[in-house]
Amino acid sequence: MRQGADPYCGPAPLPEDLASSWNFDPLLIAVFAGVAAACLMMSRERRIAALKSPVALAGWAVLLTAFISPLCALASALFSARVFHHVLLVALAAPLFALAFPPRATLRRVPVSGLVLIHAICMWVWHTPGPYAFALDSTAAYWMMEASLFLSAFLLWQAVLDRRNHAGATLAALLATVIQMGMLGALLTFAARPLFDHHMATTLPYGLTPLDDQQLAGLLMWVPASMTYLAAAALLAARMLETHPLPAQGGRPA
Numbered sequence: 001m002r003q004g005a006d007p008y009c010g011p012a013p014l015p016e017d018l019a020s021s022w023n024f025d026p027l028l029i030a031v032f033a034g035v036a037a038a039c040l041m042m043s044r045e046r047r048i049a050a051l052k053s054p055v056a057l058a059g060w061a062v063l064l065t066a067f068i069s070p071l072c073a074l075a076s077a078l079f080s081a082r083v084f085h086h087v088l089l090v091a092l093a094a095p096l097f098a099l100a101f102p103p104r105a106t107l108r109r110v111p112v113s114g115l116v117l118i119h120a121i122c123m124w125v126w127h128t129p130g131p132y133a134f135a136l137d138s139t140a141a142y143w144m145m146e147a148s149l150f151l152s153a154f155l156l157w158q159a160v161l162d163r164r165n166h167a168g169a170t171l172a173a174l175l176a177t178v179i180q181m182g183m184l185g186a187l188l189t190f191a192a193r194p195l196f197d198h199h200m201a202t203t204l205p206y207g208l209t210p211l212d213d214q215q216l217a218g219l220l221m222w223v224p225a226s227m228t229y230l231a232a233a234a235l236l237a238a239r240m241l242e243t244h245p246l247p248a249q250g251g252r253p254a
Helices: 015-020 026-040 044-051 054-068 071-077 079-100 112-126 129-135 139-161 167-190 210-222 224-243
Strands: none
Touching (some): 026 054, 054 079, 071 079, 079 112, 079 210, 079 224, 112 129, 112 139, 129 139, 139 224, 210 224
């Protein structure tokens, strides 16, 4: 794979060509249409959740932005754009769809700690140089990366948003995810040299050196990607305090 040539999103565009670099891949459009058609054949309750609820519609909008807008092409040029693309998948689209689609009974048997581990493995594997290069070797590998990131995040969000799960375990899962994403972001931010060969020759037209681009990617992973998980953790902690308030301090002993 030559530098800047993405198996799916195409060659890295120049800044002046970016605005017109929309992805109208017929197969992708057909997949979205097929999913919508499948949703129409669901039960009425799940059909409304999939196609009419505000959170589901917002989730579809995020996916369309990630894969059809010029962001897809920009990810061929900038590693930071690729990370932002992945942030949209795992920290925005995944929780929106998890809100629209509560987990089925069979999935509730999977411990939330296991889902945290699976999601962490996906995040770390696909954002290290070797696997990242592999993902850009073919369209199949690219979609393996995208699907595993989204699905692992979706299943984790289903678990943490399910009020039937133990609140303490859920809070620990959210905080563990924040920590591992922060560690990955810090490693990318403070690396002494650029690590991703794919972007070595594609960042300068955008005013960034490869190292600048990688540092920006690390910051995106470190801060914005963690905010949704932190917000969920804060809301859960507040709910726990409402349910089990701290005991009032007694008066001073006589």
